[in-house]
Amino acid sequence: MKIGIIGAGNIGGNLTRRLTALGHDVSVANSRGPQTLTALAEETGATPVTVEEAARGAQVVVVTIPLKAVPDLPSGFLDGAAENVAVIDTGNYYPQQRDGKIAEIEDGLTESRWTERQIGHPVIKAFNGTYAQDILDKPQPVGTPGRVALPVSGDDEAAKKVVRDLIDEIGFDTVDTGGQDESWRQQPGTPVYGLAADTEAVAKALTEASSERTAEWRA
Numbered sequence: 001m002k003i004g005i006i007g008a009g010n011i012g013g014n015l016t017r018r019l020t021a022l023g024h025d026v027s028v029a030n031s032r033g034p035q036t037l038t039a040l041a042e043e044t045g046a047t048p049v050t051v052e053e054a055a056r057g058a059q060v061v062v063v064t065i066p067l068k069a070v071p072d073l074p075s076g077f078l079d080g081a082a083e084n085v086a087v088i089d090t091g092n093y094y095p096q097q098r099d100g101k102i103a104e105i106e107d108g109l110t111e112s113r114w115t116e117r118q119i120g121h122p123v124i125k126a127f128n129g130t131y132a133q134d135i136l137d138k139p140q141p142v143g144t145p146g147r148v149a150l151p152v153s154g155d156d157e158a159a160k161k162v163v164r165d166l167i168d169e170i171g172f173d174t175v176d177t178g179g180q181d182e183s184w185r186q187q188p189g190t191p192v193y194g195l196a197a198d199t200e201a202v203a204k205a206l207t208e209a210s211s212e213r214t215a216e217w218r219a
């Protein structure tokens, strides 16, 4: 698959490593430009590009940058993507440590719904509660007892299937959290956030989530 990764940090870097290892055609972008990505490109075989080039023709685009940087993405950057592109959002709102106050999220909008509105395209929320290193260390073949499961949410069922199939190929089971309005169940501070456990445990954690944002996760 042609995959564009926007963000080459902890998560974007390791997704680049894993997806190139699986044979996908990966382009990767950051904020400073492709000339700063030569080491990752040499290591993985991914193509270093600009943000717009990362999306061009891509069947899957991963947005994996700090939430506060999402409004800085070039407008229309998804215009050149493949029809029905699945956009994965790995983002989390860290008001105190990183992102500052985002009023709509403080008022109850889910983090990924906010991101959808910024980029003008539906997203599938995935990997947001997964430690970056686990992307390299925890993949297991399908059917392995205790295989780690990742929660996945979003409204576009076709895109969600593409993303779930890709995550399965990467080496994880998935659990459908529901639509975007249910995606708070996998946001920071919930039982599933940071949990590396199997399908049953992840499904249980999702049901135990509270929609109330605790003080730790408020500006």
Ligand SMILES: NC(=O)c1ccc[n+]([C@@H]2O[C@H](COP(=O)([O-])OP(=O)(O)OC[C@H]3O[C@@H](n4cnc5c(N)ncnc54)[C@H](OP(=O)(O)O)[C@@H]3O)[C@@H](O)[C@H]2O)c1
Pocket (backbone or CB within 6 Å): 006, 007, 008, 009, 010, 011, 012, 029, 030, 031, 032, 033, 051, 064, 065, 066, 067, 069, 070, 072, 073, 090, 091, 092, 093, 094, 127, 128, 129, 130, 131, 132, 133
């Ligand atoms: N770290 C984790 O284990 C983890 C786990 C799950 C989810 N997340 C979430 O995933 C997102 C990414 O986290 P991370 O830890 O991978 O971040 P990170 O290590 O800080 O890397 C951020 C990346 O985003 C790029 N970036 C920033 N602004 C950009 C822009 N306007 N256009 C293009 N690229 C831009 C940066 O490029 P430059 O370096 O060139 O500025 C950098 O490559 C965050 O929302 C985070 O909360 C992280």
